[in-house]
Each structure stands twice: as C-alpha cells, then as structure tokens.
Amino acid sequence: MGIFEDRVDAGRQLGLRLAHLRGRDAVVLGLPRGGVPLAFEVAAALDAPLDVIVVRKLGVPFQPELAMGAIGEDGAYALDQRVLSVISVKQEDLRAVEQRERRLLDDRVARFRAGRTRFDLNGRIAVIVDDGIATGSTARVACSIARKRGAARVILAVPVASAEVLATMTEPDDVVCLATPRHLTAVGHYYRDFSPTADDEVVRLLHAAAERLHRAPSTARSNGLDEDVQIPSEEALLQGHLHLPEPAAGVVVFAHGSGSGRHSPRNQFVASRLQRAGLGTLLLDLLSPGEELNRANVFNIELLARRLTAATDWLGSRQETTSSSVGYFGASTGAGAALWAAAEQGAQIRAVVSRGGRPDLAGARLALVRAPTLLIVGSADHGVIELNRQAQTLMRCPNRLDLVQGATHLFEEPGTLEEAAILATDWFVQYLLPGQGGRAAEASDE
The missing domain is CATH 3.40.50.1820 (Alpha/Beta hydrolase fold, catalytic domain)
Incomplete structure (x- = not known):
C-alpha cells in the first residue's frame, strides 16, 4: 500500500507543505526515533534548527504495539482513556510499564542531548514531526511539552494519521497531514521502506543539522x-x-x-x-x-x-x-x-x-x-x-x-x-x- 518511498521521501513532501514557515522563527522537533529523519528534511526545507522532543509510548502489557498512553521529558504524562476503557489494565502493570519506559526515556535524553542544549521555544513556532499517528498518544504529549516550554504556536506535521484520531486532537494549534485514512491499522503500511531508525542515526542527523545551522550565519556575514x-x-x-x-x-x-x-x-x-x-x-x-x-x-x-x-x-x-x-x-x-x-x-x-x-x-x-x-x-x-x-x-x-x-x-x-x-x-x-x-x-x- 506504501505511498511514501521511505521516511526521507515523506519528510521532503512535508517540507514542501510547510514551506510557508520559512523565515518565521520556527524550530523543528522530531520525535525519536522514526520522526527524526523526516524532521531533518523539514528543517532543511525551512532553513530552521532541528531538535528532538523525547517521548515514549506506554504499550498495553499484553499488546505492546497498542498505546495506552505516553510519557515525555519534563515529567510529561498522559493516558489514552479510550483505550483503557476497552482494555482492562491493572494499576501495578501500568506502573511497571511506566517505570520501564521512563528509564529508557532518560537514557535516550542523555544520549541525544549529549553536548547539546535544547533550543529555546519561548515565543517561537514549534513544528513537531513524526512518521505517522495511530493512537496519537505520543503526539499529544509532545505538543503539551512544546506548549509548556513556551511555544507561541504548535504545529503537528505527519505524513499519515487516522482521520478519526486527528478529529479529537486539541493539543496542536494546527495539523499538517498528507494522508488521512479513515481506518489506519499500521503506519508502516504507508511506507515502501519502513526500516527502523537507529539511535546512532538520530545522533548523526542532529549533528548534521547543527553543523548546517552553524554555517548559515557565518555565510551571511x-x-x-x-x-x-x-x-x-x-x-x-x-x-x-x-x-x-x-x-x-x-x-x-x-x-x-x-x-x-x-x-x-x-x-x-x-x-x-x-x-x-x-x-x-x-x-x-x-x-x-x-x-x-x-x-x-x-x-x-x-x-x-x-x-x-x-x-x-x-x-x-x-x-x-x-x-x-x-x-x-x-x-x-x-x-x-x-x-x-x-x-x-x-x-x-x-x-x-x-x-x-x-x-x-x-x-x-x-x-x-x-x-x-x-x-x-x-x-x-x-x-x-x-x-x-x-x-x-x-x-x-x-x-x-x-x-x-x-x-x-x-x-x-x-x-x-x-x-x-x-x-x-x-x-x-x-x-x-x-x-x-x-x-x-x-x-x-x-
């Protein structure tokens, strides 16, 4: 079914749709790991800085691919009550999943931010990029984090998302989505190549984007x-x-x-x-x-x-x-x-x-x-x-x-x-x- 060749192709297409933001003090924020290759392309198209918002899905214990919530940096936490209303999860199981994912999140924050400071979002446009939205849990948490960090406007940009889920999202000010199927079973079905993105690739892309940003002002002078x-x-x-x-x-x-x-x-x-x-x-x-x-x-x-x-x-x-x-x-x-x-x-x-x-x-x-x-x-x-x-x-x-x-x-x-x-x-x-x-x-x- 794939309509995108891979994450790079999807990111380029998103960049073209977001071209009107060039020169408008935007920061592009990829959701590791899969959202970062797309965010790298969007940042290139907008001549904007690239950063990450680290979030982790809270998967249902007996069905880990199904999100029952998400956690993020700065203690952000959200549960998907729609999922929990139809799937019974014990409190102790929920706490165990959260503790495990919090450890993984902290490890990733340390790795992705090694030697880097977070970009200031105060008064700026935060463009949050992921490779797709199924339940929306991680995207909601990411938007909330950007809002708490002072973003004047929060835009969620994804290649594909469930139309039903998008209709319920109030966290972003605007959503840019290239494909909105009524029933989305798996984001990967919309890519011909949906190979996993490694931590090393995330670090490399963040470094490359930082170098690109570093060159721009020196060239202007x-x-x-x-x-x-x-x-x-x-x-x-x-x-x-x-x-x-x-x-x-x-x-x-x-x-x-x-x-x-x-x-x-x-x-x-x-x-x-x-x-x-x-x-x-x-x-x-x-x-x-x-x-x-x-x-x-x-x-x-x-x-x-x-x-x-x-x-x-x-x-x-x-x-x-x-x-x-x-x-x-x-x-x-x-x-x-x-x-x-x-x-x-x-x-x-x-x-x-x-x-x-x-x-x-x-x-x-x-x-x-x-x-x-x-x-x-x-x-x-x-x-x-x-x-x-x-x-x-x-x-x-x-x-x-x-x-x-x-x-x-x-x-x-x-x-x-x-x-x-x-x-x-x-x-x-x-x-x-x-x-x-x-x-x-x-x-x-x-």
Whole structure:
C-alpha cells in the first residue's frame, strides 16, 4: 500500500507543505526515533534548527504495539482513556510499564542531548514531526511539552494519521497531514521502506543539522567575492559569475543544458540555496552567443566537457580557490558534460549532481567517474528516468537516483525545483565541506 518511498521521501513532501514557515522563527522537533529523519528534511526545507522532543509510548502489557498512553521529558504524562476503557489494565502493570519506559526515556535524553542544549521555544513556532499517528498518544504529549516550554504556536506535521484520531486532537494549534485514512491499522503500511531508525542515526542527523545551522550565519556575514568573471579556454573566453564565501571550502561549477547559461533562473535558484549552505558557486556560459546558434554545439559533449575542465583549472589557479573542493552541477545535456569532465579529471572532482540530466551522453566514460554522483529526475519525466537508470548500470562510483514526485523535465511544478535544490545541497555539503554529515553518506555503489 506504501505511498511514501521511505521516511526521507515523506519528510521532503512535508517540507514542501510547510514551506510557508520559512523565515518565521520556527524550530523543528522530531520525535525519536522514526520522526527524526523526516524532521531533518523539514528543517532543511525551512532553513530552521532541528531538535528532538523525547517521548515514549506506554504499550498495553499484553499488546505492546497498542498505546495506552505516553510519557515525555519534563515529567510529561498522559493516558489514552479510550483505550483503557476497552482494555482492562491493572494499576501495578501500568506502573511497571511506566517505570520501564521512563528509564529508557532518560537514557535516550542523555544520549541525544549529549553536548547539546535544547533550543529555546519561548515565543517561537514549534513544528513537531513524526512518521505517522495511530493512537496519537505520543503526539499529544509532545505538543503539551512544546506548549509548556513556551511555544507561541504548535504545529503537528505527519505524513499519515487516522482521520478519526486527528478529529479529537486539541493539543496542536494546527495539523499538517498528507494522508488521512479513515481506518489506519499500521503506519508502516504507508511506507515502501519502513526500516527502523537507529539511535546512532538520530545522533548523526542532529549533528548534521547543527553543523548546517552553524554555517548559515557565518555565510551571511561573509566578506567573500560576488563578481562576473572571464575564463580563458582553448576556443573561447567563457563568461561566468563567481560567488565565494570566506573561506571557500567548496565550489560548485554549473554546467547548463540546452538553451540556458549563467542567467538561467533555475540554475540561479539552485545556486542561491547552495550559497546559503556555505558553498561557492560558479555559473557559466559554456557556449558563446555565436556558438549557440549552431544547435550541434549543444550536444557536443566533448566540447562542453573541455570547457568545464578549463573552468576547473582556472579555479585551481586562483588564490581564493586553489585549495577548494570542486563539484559539478549539470542540467540536461550539461549533466553529460559534467560526468565526462569528472571522468577526465579523476579525484580532482569531489561530487556531481545531475538535475533532469542526460548522463547517458557521457557514454563509456561513465565507468571512469569516481566522484559520488546524485541523479535527480522528475517522476513524470519517464524517458529521462530510463536513460538515467541505464547510465547507472555503467557507473562504478557511489551513486543514487532520486525521483522528485510530480516533476516534469524542467521542474516547473510548484515546489519541485525547491526539492531538487535541497537534494543537491545535501549531496554537495556531504562531499565538499569537510566534517559535515548528511544523507549522501548512504549512497550505494551501484
């Protein structure tokens, strides 16, 4: 029945629905463990801090998956009277379950908050994220905790929840839910992959989100460069725009597709998100205006790759970027050129992202690419999906294919380009900025 690929996919979709909260002083709070991977995606979409509210379900002694209540940090406690009215539980059994779960809760609080202080919720918007709601016990307790900590507004965000349960919830000010079946038997039925989330994964995601937040203000204060540049190549003088934070630990070079260049609104949008994450960007015109008149040049992948190589060598010759890690972002035919150039330059290129790309145009050179490569394709771009899958069979580098739901080739549908930009940012942060965590560590060698 799964309608979400996994928790990451569900989190991205929630992030798009919550995009109106960006810049509105929100804190995203994941419910460990399963809610944290979703909350990580939501926090990325909102450029918001990520924290946890630790809660534990109180399972019925002889049916542990059925919640009869929940406990949380700061002594929070709630019982589900509807469940207790139909299932008889002795007081001593209830106390035994609570004591056991309280010990587990305290252990998790100590682990998840080791070296971290809780984010202040006073006067802020608390966005509480879980992977789904069956009985609602843990969600109710989490909302109560956020309210007691001073949140001005509490929003509960989940991919799937029982419509009946949601109708009875008064704790949050607002609920964002993507699917509300009338009868929900198990949250996991709505995911194709509902693998358990480990404590180590929760800690890693919290660390990665903290690092992402730490970079943002330093980038805003940056005294780096933001200027038009000219880059010599064998056949032409390439026009470009270079944006560098200070220091410039990583730079992403853009390889445009057919009919676009450094002024492409789509590429500029992606570049702006990369810049907010602390990355430098180099937007290029790989063809001169005269060369663009010859349609064959758009598909001259070898020519475009040579010019990407020239731009990379130029970055290596500049004092500001001589030690920077370099990645390629390619769109359409530019993706083929990016992979061709990456194969030629070996380990010098640290990461490649293709958006709606034609990696197949790199041909046999795909097997020579060593840079971890992310292929992003719209789910409605059927022909290009197949070309990307064929390209994957030739690749020997760590790689992953991500589908953006509802997107066509140009990602013109609302929210789809933004989702592609988030995916690209996560990938480049992982591989170009030292010491950063992110989902890209999960890339598989296919």
